Amino acid sequence: DAKTTQPPSMDCAEGRAANLPCNHSTISGNEYVYWYRQIHSQGPQYIIHGLKNNETNEMASLIITEDRKSSTLILPHATLRDTAVYYCIVGTFFGGATNKLIFGTGTLLAVQP
Amino acid sequence: EPEVTQTPSHQVTQMGQEVILRCVPISNHLYFYWYRQILGQKVEFLVSFYNNEISEKSEIFDDQFSVERPDGSNFTLKIRSTKLEDSAMYFCASSRTSLTEAFFGQGTRLTVV
Numbered sequence: 001d002a003k004t005t006q007p008p009s010m011d012c013a014e015g016r017a018a019n020l021p022c023n024h025s026t027i028s029g030n031e032y033v034y035w036y037r038q039i040h041s042q043g044p045q046y047i048i049h050g051l052k053n054n055e056t057n058e059m060a061s062l063i064i065t066e067d068r069k070s071s072t073l074i075l076p077h078a079t080l081r082d083t084a085v086y087y088c089i090v091g092t093f094f095g096g097a098t099n100k101l102i103f104g105t106g107t108l109l110a111v112q113p
Numbered sequence: 114e115p116e117v118t119q120t121p122s123h124q125v126t127q128m129g130q131e132v133i134l135r136c137v138p139i140s141n142h143l144y145f146y147w148y149r150q151i152l153g154q155k156v157e158f159l160v161s162f163y164n165n166e167i168s169e170k171s172e173i174f175d176d177q178f179s180v181e182r183p184d185g186s187n188f189t190l191k192i193r194s195t196k197l198e199d200s201a202m203y204f205c206a207s208s209r210t211s212l213t214e215a216f217f218g219q220g221t222r223l224t225v226v
Contacts, residue, residue, distance in 0.1 A: 034214070043117075043204050043217030044156060087156075099144055099211045100169055103156040
């Protein structure tokens with residue numbers, strides 16, 4: 001089973017920041033936090049990942065708490081096209097063996113006009 | 114931008130028939146994966162493939178399933194003797210290393226009748 005807990009759904013107004021929380025209280029020291037999203041049954045799309053430092057890319061920012069037990073994905077200016085299911089995934093991918101992703105049920109973000 | 118391509122986009126097959134789902138991963142990627150998503154359910158890991166062999170497989174990936182990289186560009190999933198419960202979206206993914214993000218294709222919708 002997924003090692004993360006996310007709210008099942010959230011709403012956000014278009015143009016506002018969307019803040020999606022994720023709890024991963026059992027995360028171990030060498031596990032990364034990955035965020036993916038899935039728009040209407042399309043293939044999952046990578047958003048961002050991090051280990052312990054906050055990360056930012058052209059899509060989003062990832063804020064990881066100091067104890068690493070939770071994180072927040074921030075979409076700074078949500079648009080209608082950001083309506084999707086967002087998945088927070090933790091995993092250890094060292095050793096070259098695999099990059100298996102264990103998907104939970106995610107958060108359905110609905111961006112409202 | 115490079116992308117993972119899957120064919121066909123939709124396949125209908127009769128129960129008991131064999132199907133082959135095809136994927137062209139991103140050209141410089143070394144890790145390849147198949148996932149599936151039954152309608153309304155989670156995305157589930159099936160198998161990972163690296164260095165021309167299976168590196169990890171889930172309980173779902175039993176003897177009915179096989180994967181192959183027949184040439185330098187294609188990655189296939191074969192399902193023998195399909196069952197009604199094999200109906201799902203099948204996603205192929207690839208990543209450059211075990212630590213980098215996985216890129217997913219748009220999926221093949223398999224319908225077994």
